[in-house]
Amino acid sequence: MKSNLHKPLVITILSLFFFLSNAQIQLSGGLTFSKLLVNSENLETKMRTGYFTGVSYRYKPEPLKSLSFSGGFIFSRRKHIIEQPFLEKRYYGDSFLTIPIIIYYDITPWLLINAGYEFGTILESDFSEKEYRNRANAILFGLNFLQNKKVSPFIRSGFNPSGRLEYQTFDDFGNKTGTTSEFKNFYILTGLIFNLLQ
Secondary structure (H helix, E strand, O other): OHHHHHHHHHHHHHHHHHHHHHEEEEEEEEEEEEEEEOOOOOOEEEEEEEEEEEEEEEEOOOOOOOEEEEEEEEEEEEEEEEEOOOOOOEEEEEEEEEEEEEEEEEEEOOEEEEEEEEEEEEEEEOOOOOOOOOOOOEEEEEEEEOOOOOEEEEEEEEEEOOOOEEEEEEOOOOOEEEEEEEOEEEEEEEEEEEEEEO
């Protein structure tokens, strides 16, 4: 965990203390919809529903009327289905702790778009084999609604471009053709943000 989270954890904590006096403290919770992406024709994956909860702060510098920034911590449970032809379905789940760093832009007083990047680690996984990598970083994009209300809905998507399983590929003659990866993760968070302090 330390190798994956050390730097973003320090940055988040320091920025939290620096911005705390002018920050909006938020709690969040809701559902996750997660799917593993595969290249193999012998595998098929399907989306499953999990859950998440988190705490964050959002800081809006006075000179920047339309921009704001946030950091925080999210615990999420993402679930997956993996199928192989003629075999039964296999159900998997991962528990993540992530630190999303997000920039918001106000389109209207009630609608925001956001983008960012999250660092993280996998706390628990049903992928028990040693060759599966602990990869939890993701590119983020989302929408927030009703930002000035006590309770505001949001939706956010995340994509991890690095697969959990890497392996070499070969042509029909046994020559190595390169390296590819399986089990890249695409997921959606949708839920509510509770604005506590401002």
